[in-house]
């Protein structure tokens with residue numbers, strides 16, 4: 001069986017926690033073999049490490065550089081699987097040079113052939129183990145490619161966090177050309193002898209350029225200076241064109257408008273206006289057209305030069321005297337294959353018909369230091385069916401957000417699951433959302449594109465914090481808004497005994513019951529945040545996460561297939577809001593407020609959304625009333641939570657032989673801590689427990705441990 005989950009962190013959580021729990025409860029621990037595997041580039045390659053170390057000796061390495069290499073050697077000899085993440089973060093911090101080493105020694109997916117490799121390699125052993133393993137845990141991006149078909153065919157799969165496959169599926173099957181990566185690749189294959197001819201890549205490093213592995217390949221296949229000169233000339237021309245794409249942005253009117261990255265569908269959005277520029281006292285509209293034309297012209301030249309390089313290599317490589325079984329030959333051939341793939345992506349990018357099923361997306365960094373050209377296949381269902389569904393005997397897709405508007409059509413249609421025999425099963429929510437989550441939308445905050453919006457958000461978060469004392473997660477659809485709010489809120493909270501953190505690393509502080517803190521998070525915090533009990537009592541969302549109608553991918557889908565904005569937008573928006581709200585209820589004792597700062601103006605959509613939020617009504621309130629609403633809801637929930645937790649603790653107590661009141665006190669304190677319930681438990685006299693839980697006080701006679709509220 002293969003279990004696929006969304007991220008590497010979730011893979012580890014399944015291996016360390018969830019699978020052992022299930023196996024233990026089924027009495028199967030020790031009888032079922034399980035493990036995880038990641039993509040090849042997550043492992044250290046022994047062969048590359050040996051070669052790297054050998055080449056390193058010719059330089060003058062520092063102590064830290066040497067220690068870094070020794071540490072990597074230790075991992076490939078004594079580590080578990082030779083996984084890069086076996087290096088602890090503290091060591092990575094201490095020896096930041098290791099990061100550089102890793103770039104050179106991580107396994108190359110194009111070169112590594114574990115079956116043919118004769119090295120003693122932990123990764124190779126791990127691949128062998130797959131055959132014998134009962135459960136293998138992988139991540140979604142690996143599932144989309146599944147490179148270990150021979151060792152472990154995709155037969156029975158469980159896909160955890162299945163909704164992410166629909167969202168990220170387009171990325172998994174896309175082909176991308178990135179300026180910096182392509183430049184790096186060309187540098188690797190640039191013939192050593194002609195460094196001096198290349199003003200683009202080596203001007204800074206002329207003196208330190210050493211012979212690359214690909215130079216050895218040129219030598220191995222007997223390429224003379226004339227052939228290498230031609231190749232270097234073609235590479236230089238490609239570089240010139242690549243650089244000119246960015247230079248064009250800097251030297252043209254686009255430079256005045258690029259507050260954000262430029263991003264558009266190369267053919268279908270080229271006539272769209274991205275802004276106005278002032279010319280001789282007149283404002284004129286600027287479209288993407290001239291940038292598209294420039295790129296078309298440059299890519300055309302790049303493609304011609306790529307083809308020229310491949311033709312030169314092809315014509316000259318077929319020499320019978322070449323040893324084609326040697327490692328260096330295989331290395332060179334793998335690089336040439338990469339070059340062919342790059343050419344294919346350029347070709348696909350440049351081909352275009354109204355009817356084809358691709359989006360061609362250009363993204364140019366706002367500082368004009370990088371760009372990306374992406375070919376995105378739009379028939380995701382077909383690809384998913386061909387690559388995954390057609391190979392499996394059974395597949396189970398699970399997630400808390402597969403169903404939208406009471407059905408799973410969006411999920412099933414996107415991934416082609418509707419094309420195969422399937423059964424839908426909805427598991428009713430374990431928790432009572434309507435009682436435990438109060439959902440609020442604010443009626444009088446400025447609109448999200450108003451410049452005061454983040455100041456308004458900051459002031460409102462502070463008001464909420466006066467009630468909750470932190471323990472608040474604030475989610476943002478835009479990192480720009482997150483950063484501005486962080487800045488404002490840092491000033492507001494200064495000296496108020498509430499700490500503020502940005503992004504996922506701050507989450508662990510929410511679990512500290514003795515610390516009051518607010519965490520601001522973006523995309524990565526909509527999922528995988530699991531803070532139980534009183535650790536998290538309020539989640540806010542900056543705005544309803546609607547898709548931008550001009551988003552290059554989705555606007556292409558709408559145009560090509562005649563779909564409405566609403567039909568594309570609603571399912572994704574509802575899933576995101578559900579995920580955000582879902583951060584509050586993670587366990588039986590959880591409760592809290594879910595607050596949306598800008599709820600938009602579409603009442604019909606909000607009504608629909610309420611049904612998708614487990615029937616929770618979205619109460620529209622004024623910012624002046626936010627404290628009352630929050631306070632009331634938390635008070636009501638806390639009474640209920642304490643009632644529930646006391647019943648559970650009492651049930652546990654009855655099956656122990658604890659009798660002394662001090663021991664009972666200790667037991668209750670431990671149980672409360674385990675459940676992240678922020679209360680004070682004392683037993684000043686000999687027959688009663690006193691519990692203070694926020695502004696609720698309880699006195700419980702020892703023999704009963706029964707709830708008696710004195711609120």
Ligand code: SF4
Pocket residue numbers: 043044045046047048107111112113114117118119120121122123124
């Ligand atoms: S199997 Fe060989 S090529 Fe692959 S990672 Fe191990 S040592 Fe490197």
